Amino acid sequence: MALEHAILVSLLEKPGSGYELARRFERSIGYFWTATHQQIYRVLKRMEADGLLAVREVPQQGRPDKKEYSVAAPGRALLSAWLHEPIEPESLRHDLAVKIRGAAFDDPAALVREVERHRAVHGDRLAHYLAGELRDFTGPGAPTPLDAGQELQHVVLRGGIAYERMTIAWLDDVLATLHRLAGAPPAG
Amino acid sequence: MALEHAILVSLLEKPGSGYELARRFERSIGYFWTATHQQIYRVLKRMEADGLLAVREVPQQGRPDKKEYSVAAPGRALLSAWLHEPIEPESLRHDLAVKIRGAAFDDPAALVREVERHRAVHGDRLAHYLAGELRDFTGPGAPTPLDAGQELQHVVLRGGIAYERMTIAWLDDVLATLHRLAGAPPAG
DNA sequence: CGGGCCATGTAAGCGGTTACATGATTTC
DNA sequence: GAAATCATGTAACCGCTTACATGGCCCG
Numbered sequence: 001m002a003l004e005h006a007i008l009v010s011l012l013e014k015p016g017s018g019y020e021l022a023r024r025f026e027r028s029i030g031y032f033w034t035a036t037h038q039q040i041y042r043v044l045k046r047m048e049a050d051g052l053l054a055v056r057e058v059p060q061q062g063r064p065d066k067k068e069y070s071v072a073a074p075g076r077a078l079l080s081a082w083l084h085e086p087i088e089p090e091s092l093r094h095d096l097a098v099k100i101r102g103a104a105f106d107d108p109a110a111l112v113r114e115v116e117r118h119r120a121v122h123g124d125r126l127a128h129y130l131a132g133e134l135r136d137f138t139g140p141g142a143p144t145p146l147d148a149g150q151e152l153q154h155v156v157l158r159g160g161i162a163y164e165r166m167t168i169a170w171l172d173d174v175l176a177t178l179h180r181l182a183g184a185p186p187a188g
Numbered sequence: 189m190a191l192e193h194a195i196l197v198s199l200l201e202k203p204g205s206g207y208e209l210a211r212r213f214e215r216s217i218g219y220f221w222t223a224t225h226q227q228i229y230r231v232l233k234r235m236e237a238d239g240l241l242a243v244r245e246v247p248q249q250g251r252p253d254k255k256e257y258s259v260a261a262p263g264r265a266l267l268s269a270w271l272h273e274p275i276e277p278e279s280l281r282h283d284l285a286v287k288i289r290g291a292a293f294d295d296p297a298a299l300v301r302e303v304e305r306h307r308a309v310h311g312d313r314l315a316h317y318l319a320g321e322l323r324d325f326t327g328p329g330a331p332t333p334l335d336a337g338q339e340l341q342h343v344v345l346r347g348g349i350a351y352e353r354m355t356i357a358w359l360d361d362v363l364a365t366l367h368r369l370a371g372a373p374p375a376g
Numbered sequence: 377c378g379g380g381c382c383a384t385g386t387a388a389g390c391g392g393t394t395a396c397a398t399g400a401t402t403t404c
Numbered sequence: 405g406a407a408a409t410c411a412t413g414t415a416a417c418c419g420c421t422t423a424c425a426t427g428g429c430c431c432g
Binding site for chain 3: 405406407408409410411412413414415416417418419420421422423424425426427428429430431432
């Protein structure tokens, strides 16, 4: 399981509460790993019980108190060990591809709206990533030079950008194919 | 769950046994959806019990008998219903990205070999996809013109090819970044 | 005679999703 | 007064992974 490791990395970058982690998983870390708050709270508890994390109760004004987690020495050792062992290259799980192949046994034209919707979502994500890149790494307000951690965050973000661009181009290809099939189903 | 749907699509393309499905999930369908044989056998049983699939015992010579599954009318209806309802755009789950960000708290240079290994795997996959494209869709032995099902299979395969190309380019970017960090960690 | 292929399963465990639950403060 | 934000949880379910299990045929 890599959620543990993602939490360790995120807490090393900056200690925070379960709620804050959940928000990060909707943003930067979430670009390549998703998690809901329910899951995060449960894993945080377990990691704390295992001695991987330290907790500090932080009283707040006008807001509920929070528990700020930070990485303890064993947590850091665990992460280090994981970093040094090989992992399996990812395999895709792409529902939409299943749908596209399935469209051969249904009405291909009915998929157009769905594919367009996905294209819009990926367009939004790309815009969001590009704005983040400008803000944190390449814009006038960004630190120069970047330190190692920032360089690594940037290259990961570039991966997200490349993924979204590739996906958008592919969805355009899919749409063109669907239109071709709808335009001339029997004729060549 | 989309495994059910992936199985329906695969069996509509061609009826087959659990074993054969498992092999397909290592190949064409597996380009965008993975599944192990254990999982497939269990789901096949459930789908048969639910009346989505029909089974036929096929005696064989020199080989164990097999059960050939095909899609029954309710299965086809289920697939059709799924095709007409919207699905969530995928979110990435990329362990390697977690590792890369984690490298900021360890030795970035230690990641080089791991990234190179991933790059090699994706290079192999790309070569494999390109060979399949030539064999089934663009080569001299391929049917012309392609029917709708083949066109859709081809556009999905083009997605896999685009994904692998993008990933390889990104891993090169990651390697360049790691080398830069190793070459001049304190100096700008 | 070892290894790989064909063929089908059972069992345990756990990571992740979904639904449910609470409650104060701030903002429109 | 409604909705969003901050903040933390419990409970049930289920899909998926991993390990274990069997057994004949073919090829080198």
